[in-house]
Amino acid sequence: MLLTLDHVTVAFGGLVAVSDVSFSVSEHEVLGLVGPNGAGKTTLFNAISGLVRPSKGKMTFCGHDLTGIPIHKRARIGIGRAFQVPQPMHELTVRENLIVAQHFGTGHSNPGKIDEILDLTRLGHKANRDAASSLALTEQKALEVGKALATNPRMLMLDEVLAGLETNGKRAFMQTLDDARQRFGVALLMVEHDIETISNTCQRVLVLNFGKLIADGSPEEVFRNPEVIRSYTGGETA
Amino acid sequence: MMKYLSLIIILAGAYLAVPLQFGGNDYVIGIVVSALTIAGIAVAWAMLGNLGGMISFGHSAFFGVGAYGSALLAMNAGLPVFPSILAGGVIAGVVSILTMPTLRLRGPYFALAMLAFAEIFRILAIEMRWLTNGSGGLLSIPRLPTVFGFDFGSRLGGYFVVLTLVLLTVFVYWLIRNRPEGLALRAMHDSEDATLVVGVNATRLKAAVLVVSAFLTGIMGAFNAHYINFLEPDYAFNGSWTTLAIVAAIFGGYKTLWGPVAGALIVYLVDQFVFKAIMPSGHQLILGGLLAAIVIFSPSGLLPWLASRFRKEAGDAAHP
Amino acid sequence: MFDLVAQSVFSGLLAGAYYALIALGLALVFGTMRIINLAHGELVLLAGYIAYTAESRFGLDPLAALPAAIIIVALTSVIIYLLLTRIRVDREINSLILTFGIAIMLTNGILMIWSADIRSTTSGWYLDSIIIGDTLFAMNTEILFAVIGVLVVGAVWWWLSKSWYGRALRAVSSNRDAAKLMGIDPRTTEILSFAVAGLLASIAGIALYSGKVIEPSLGHSLTIKAFIITVLAGLGSVPGVLIGAVLIGVAESLTATLWSSALQGLVSMLLFLIVLLVMPSGLFGRTRRRG
Ligand SMILES: Nc1ncnc2c1ncn2[C@@H]1O[C@H](COP(=O)(O)OP(=O)(O)O)[C@@H](O)[C@H]1O
Ligand SMILES: [Mg+2]
Numbered sequence: 016m017l018l019t020l021d022h023v024t025v026a027f028g029g030l031v032a033v034s035d036v037s038f039s040v041s042e043h044e045v046l047g048l049v050g051p052n053g054a055g056k057t058t059l060f061n062a063i064s065g066l067v068r069p070s071k072g073k074m075t076f077c078g079h080d081l082t083g084i085p086i087h088k089r090a091r092i093g094i095g096r097a098f099q100v101p102q103p104m105h106e107l108t109v110r111e112n113l114i115v116a117q118h119f120g121t122g123h124s125n126p127g128k129i130d131e132i133l134d135l136t137r138l139g140h141k142a143n144r145d146a147a148s149s150l151a152l153t154e155q156k157a158l159e160v161g162k163a164l165a166t167n168p169r170m171l172m173l174d175e176v177l178a179g180l181e182t183n184g185k186r187a188f189m190q191t192l193d194d195a196r197q198r199f200g201v202a203l204l205m206v207e208h209d210i211e212t213i214s215n216t217c218q219r220v221l222v223l224n225f226g227k228l229i230a231d232g233s234p235e236e237v238f239r240n241p242e243v244i245r246s247y248t249g250g251e252t253a
Numbered sequence: 254m255m256k257y258l259s260l261i262i263i264l265a266g267a268y269l270a271v272p273l274q275f276g277g278n279d280y281v282i283g284i285v286v287s288a289l290t291i292a293g294i295a296v297a298w299a300m301l302g303n304l305g306g307m308i309s310f311g312h313s314a315f316f317g318v319g320a321y322g323s324a325l326l327a328m329n330a331g332l333p334v335f336p337s338i339l340a341g342g343v344i345a346g347v348v349s350i351l352t353m354p355t356l357r358l359r360g361p362y363f364a365l366a367m368l369a370f371a372e373i374f375r376i377l378a379i380e381m382r383w384l385t386n387g388s389g390g391l392l393s394i395p396r397l398p399t400v401f402g403f404d405f406g407s408r409l410g411g412y413f414v415v416l417t418l419v420l421l422t423v424f425v426y427w428l429i430r431n432r433p434e435g436l437a438l439r440a441m442h443d444s445e446d447a448t449l450v451v452g453v454n455a456t457r458l459k460a461a462v463l464v465v466s467a468f469l470t471g472i473m474g475a476f477n478a479h480y481i482n483f484l485e486p487d488y489a490f491n492g493s494w495t496t497l498a499i500v501a502a503i504f505g506g507y508k509t510l511w512g513p514v515a516g517a518l519i520v521y522l523v524d525q526f527v528f529k530a531i532m533p534s535g536h537q538l539i540l541g542g543l544l545a546a547i548v549i550f551s552p553s554g555l556l557p558w559l560a561s562r563f564r565k566e567a568g569d570a571a572h573p
Numbered sequence: 574m575f576d577l578v579a580q581s582v583f584s585g586l587l588a589g590a591y592y593a594l595i596a597l598g599l600a601l602v603f604g605t606m607r608i609i610n611l612a613h614g615e616l617v618l619l620a621g622y623i624a625y626t627a628e629s630r631f632g633l634d635p636l637a638a639l640p641a642a643i644i645i646v647a648l649t650s651v652i653i654y655l656l657l658t659r660i661r662v663d664r665e666i667n668s669l670i671l672t673f674g675i676a677i678m679l680t681n682g683i684l685m686i687w688s689a690d691i692r693s694t695t696s697g698w699y700l701d702s703i704i705i706g707d708t709l710f711a712m713n714t715e716i717l718f719a720v721i722g723v724l725v726v727g728a729v730w731w732w733l734s735k736s737w738y739g740r741a742l743r744a745v746s747s748n749r750d751a752a753k754l755m756g757i758d759p760r761t762t763e764i765l766s767f768a769v770a771g772l773l774a775s776i777a778g779i780a781l782y783s784g785k786v787i788e789p790s791l792g793h794s795l796t797i798k799a800f801i802i803t804v805l806a807g808l809g810s811v812p813g814v815l816i817g818a819v820l821i822g823v824a825e826s827l828t829a830t831l832w833s834s835a836l837q838g839l840v841s842m843l844l845f846l847i848v849l850l851v852m853p854s855g856l857f858g859r860t861r862r863r864g
Contacts, residue, residue, distance in 0.1 A: 061863055065449075065452050066446060066449070066450075066863045067863070073524035085454075086449045086450065087449055087453055087454045087455070088452070088507075089450070089452075090450060090451050090452030090453055096450045098446070098447070098450075102444055102446055103444065103447065104436075104439075104440030104444045104447050104448060105440070105443055106440060107436055107439065107440050111436050112440075114433050114436060115436045115437045115448065115451060115453065116451035116452075117433075117441060118434075119433065119437060119448075119451055119452035119453045119454075120451045120452040124433070162447070162451055163450075163451075165451070166451050166452060219492070268808060275709065276786075299705075308666050308670070353848075354850050355846075355850070357850075358849060358850075360665050360666050360669075361609050361666070361669050362804075362849055364666075364669060365609070365734055365797075365800055366845075366846060366849050368797065368844075369801075369842045369845050369846050370846070372842050373839060373842050373843070373846075374834070374845070376835065376838050376839045376842075377839075378837065380833075380835055380836065380839075384752050446863055460670070463847060480616065492793065496673075496677065499670070499673070500677075503670060532685065534685060534688070534689070535682065535684040535685035536680035536681070537677055537680075537681045538677070538678050538681035538682055538685065539673045540674075541675065541677025541678035541679075541680075541681065542674065542678055543674070544670065544673065544674030544677065545656065545671050545674035545675055545678070548660065548667050548671040549656065549659045549660065549671065550669055552660075552661070552662050552663065
């Protein structure tokens, strides 16, 4: 198993954002994570990357117990993360963003791989010129994925990277992700609202509602599950 | 290309033109040496400010520790002056480890905690009489030596040494800035989470840049001790070492490589040659005003402002 | 020995109430706007010099200079606020640097106007000492300004917690936008807080002049003392200022008595660093949403 969560709970004061969630991700798997807004998806990612501390439960990644592992060491063991709201390293160029990610995420430098990532994310023409903060939103999202890939992840968490793209953009981006998977052999854990995209790409889907995991299975099963349908129609349309 | 050319011109000017023009005038050279000393502190200070995102009000502590460290080693252990200047820097770097707990403080609290440290070091330098001779100070600190017949102990010799030290400081800064560590440091302030999740250990990098900054500041202090051959706590640990460096760095543009140097030269030379002549007491009033004006009108400093003016003019010329 | 310690604690308490006067203006601005005014000590000093001029030029009692000091110092304080509002980027650090620049200007302005000579009051009454309960000595000025200090702390506390303006100020400091919606003009209340800080600095400056010697370079250390007390007090706590000030006063006084007067400064710096460093980061840190 790559990642295992065992009864993980995250609370902010009285608000339980993630409640008693257990699941696992295996090597090379493509796993969807869906749920209405505020369901706790981003918080779950934060717990895995170490930005918030679970109040209960245990997480293991590649046999490492994550509890004692500080945030900055999680990239080294293979956890990659693309933020929902892109967080480029503003003052740096695209290439510098990738250099930093590679240097600290892997411990060595490999310019060839950086060129490969630039190529893959279609950011090559912007690589050296402007500060990353001047990129368009779609480019920033591509850079999010690029930075994560530069750390040589074994699992990549993608937080709504397709949201806000039109259909063609989505297709192109999915192609990018698929290429990345082919080339680098990473597992994907992706939050996505578009059910069609999820059904087409994911082998397995998790559904989160009010912090609870209410379904875990193949897209066909999950999207037929009445509780899942209720959570979607009762909650936000998204 | 342009960049290298201007660098060569500046270097030639600094090493040849200035000595040829003013070499005989100890008064002018003396003031230029002071300006360069402040430039060195300003670069070291700006390195911490820009790369570490930390504004320190306590760099006089490192200056003073470097000065006393080097002076004492040369006087009591008989270390030759140049190695002892290096050792002074190392001592300042080691001492900065004591201040590391402040790294977890945010902006203003870090600034003022460092100020407190500087004050503590000043008091200690006065109180540890057995080591520093207290307020009595240290007299006849060994001067810079004569090497291959050239007397570095002269005003002009001091000029060459401090000039070289400042250039080395800028070079070290440049090296660090372009390494992945330097990039990560620059990114850290406004993209903290982004750097964390790709594996950047912010605390360790900040600590490292603090040590380097303290080391370089200590070197300037050590040079100064052997240049003026005399130290007392209220001189070596004087807050104005920090103040002038801050004014210089902010004025020139503390996020640029050469801004602090340009700022120190302009601010200090204009202050000494112009303002001081106009109003002998209280001339630093203008420096304070300058600092306030820069923060309000052009917070990124003079060099970035000039660069943007230049770009704009060039743009206007291209599209009339 | 016991008498010595008792006297030392007593002097420390009196000094503490006087320190509270010095710190209160800085703490008020810091508590309501999160701005550290590094020129605060210079404002106090300015008031001290105004008292000096009133006494030496016009033969007035230092206290009689209060109205003039309040007008000039409060005005200067408001000008500082107006300059602060011009800052566009990186407000936290740039406000520090701006007020630092203003502090340099004030120090040198004072130097130009009043020269570098040290000054102190010539009114004998202030420096006369009285004996309380047979054993405890104090100068009249210490008693007077300790009483004023406590009263002023009480008044400011009342003003912030009970009066409409005080509550408006707290509303602005906790949520500027919400306060706007409630019809409170943040600028007005913030100007007021700077003006009040100036008023408090004026009282402190007169206390300073009538009990100690003043010189132009003193402002810096007054600012540091005020900031140390503010940190000890905890964010925005008015009674905390009095407690923090008394703590510093007594600690310094005891250090001087039992150890060495040169180490006084060391003690307050160490106290300050300890409090800063053990302070849970929650007090000064922001909690923000991530991801
Ligand atoms: N730092 C935080 N402090 C307090 N509450 C938070 C914080 N982060 C998220 N929440 C709350 O946790 C819940 C889950 O949010 P989130 O994980 O962002 O949901 P999703 O990504 O599924 O839309 C929401 O109710 C949100 O308001
Ligand atoms: Mg989310």
